[in-house]
Amino acid sequence: MWTGILIAVLVLLGLALVFGGLLGFASERFRVEGNPLVEQIDALLPQTQCGQCGFPGCRPYAESIASGDAINKCPPGGESTIKALADLLDVEPQPLDAEHGVEQARRVAVIREDECIGCTKCIQACPVDAILGAAKHMHTVIESECTGCDLCVEPCPVDCIDMITIEPDIRSWVWTPPTSGIIATDRQEASA
Amino acid sequence: MTDYLLILVSTILVNNFVLVQFLGLCPFMGVSGKLETAMGMSLATTFVLTLSSVCSYLAYTYLLAPLDLAFLKTITFILVIAVVVQFTEMVVRKTSPLLYRVLGIFLPLITTNCAVLGVALLNLNKNNNFVESVLYGFGAAAGFSLVLVLFAAMRERIAVADVPVSFQGAAIGMVTAGLMSLAFLGFTGLVSV
Numbered sequence: 367m368w369t370g371i372l373i374a375v376l377v378l379l380g381l382a383l384v385f386g387g388l389l390g391f392a393s394e395r396f397r398v399e400g401n402p403l404v405e406q407i408d409a410l411l412p413q414t415q416c417g418q419c420g421f422p423g424c425r426p427y428a429e430s431i432a433s434g435d436a437i438n439k440c441p442p443g444g445e446s447t448i449k450a451l452a453d454l455l456d457v458e459p460q461p462l463d464a465e466h467g468v469e470q471a472r473r474v475a476v477i478r479e480d481e482c483i484g485c486t487k488c489i490q491a492c493p494v495d496a497i498l499g500a501a502k503h504m505h506t507v508i509e510s511e512c513t514g515c516d517l518c519v520e521p522c523p524v525d526c527i528d529m530i531t532i533e534p535d536i537r538s539w540v541w542t543p544p545t546s547g548i549i550a551t552d553r554q555e556a557s558a
Numbered sequence: 559m560t561d562y563l564l565i566l567v568s569t570i571l572v573n574n575f576v577l578v579q580f581l582g583l584c585p586f587m588g589v590s591g592k593l594e595t596a597m598g599m600s601l602a603t604t605f606v607l608t609l610s611s612v613c614s615y616l617a618y619t620y621l622l623a624p625l626d627l628a629f630l631k632t633i634t635f636i637l638v639i640a641v642v643v644q645f646t647e648m649v650v651r652k653t654s655p656l657l658y659r660v661l662g663i664f665l666p667l668i669t670t671n672c673a674v675l676g677v678a679l680l681n682l683n684k685n686n687n688f689v690e691s692v693l694y695g696f697g698a699a700a701g702f703s704l705v706l707v708l709f710a711a712m713r714e715r716i717a718v719a720d721v722p723v724s725f726q727g728a729a730i731g732m733v734t735a736g737l738m739s740l741a742f743l744g745f746t747g748l749v750s751v
Binding site: 374377382388397398406454 | 627645652
């Protein structure tokens with residue numbers, strides 16, 4: 367009788383050991399590096415690195431969203447980003463939080479080059495390294511790299527940086543919405 | 559060949575684990591709120607059920623039966639199921655972090671889904687061989703998935719329907735589940751395995 371119990375205990379012990387080893391191996395093999403959700407959120411953010419959300423860049427904000435922060439703090443991304451984030455995270459879309467700025471048309475920084483004194487302060491401020499130049503030499507902005515984040519305007523000692531709204535070209539042009547008041551019920555509501 | 563087909567039809571429709579044998583009701587009510595979640599849960603449960611059915615069969619036939627330890631079968635099966643679920647959780651977490659988030663607590667709860675243990679024990683009662691065990695497990699999972707997805711689709715429509723106040727929420731869910739169960743009774747006598 368005692369050998370029966372001993373065999374039963376040994377068999378269970380053996381099984382538990384084998385399964386434990388298997389799970390240990392699997393946890394090594396399928397180890398998750400960081401939080402993969404952060405990657406997905408980061409891919410949806412506009413990567414302007416502008417810091418308007420209150421975080422030093424898009425990735426820290428993505429990490430904060432992954433741990434439960436609000437999704438409406440990104441003015442450059444605007445409504446489309448909020449919608450995409452709401453879809454990904456399965457939460458209700460919210461209007462953009464006005465505290466962090468308003469959604470604007472895409473802009474680009476332009477340096478008035480004859481006024482530039484070559485102080486390199488804007489180069490240090492640029493989060494995406496879109497400004498080219500060296501000390502005591504004229505600086506200029508690489509337009510295709512500029513995310514329009516405004517961060518270089520403030521540090522410039524001679525105020526020679528302008529933010530210029532990009533004119534719509536054939537790829538970005540959209541129909542202008544009709545002026546309100548063309549529908550009879552709209553006019554009624556407005557007069558009521 | 560016909561035998562195998564009959565096993566599938568029997569487990570999916572005639573002896574459906576959820577609606578006819580009333581096993582695995584917890585995830586059936588819990589995860590059926592959204593169609594997407596229900597599909598994720600179905601996939602995870604299908605994987606776990608089939609794999610645990612096979613593993614339990616192997617553990618019983620090659621370990622417990624030769625050593626005359628049939629009395630250890632329940633605890634062994636629970637051990638096997640827990641390991642398979644844990645393994646699935648690791649794989650899902652690695653491959654689909656979103657599904658992992660959506661399923662949340664229900665993923666580890668597959669362990670306590672009594673359909674999983676039920677399949678392992680019923681395999682023994684029916685003296686199923688290896689292939690039959692695989693099919694029985696897979697059929698049970700397919701039946702579970704079918705019913706769960708159907709039910710989730712219905713609940714999504716009920717959510718926007720004009721339900722009387724006293725029936726809203728879980729109550730109308732229970733009524734719907736009962737009616738579905740009645741409907742599945744209609745398959746009785748189709749085959750008997």
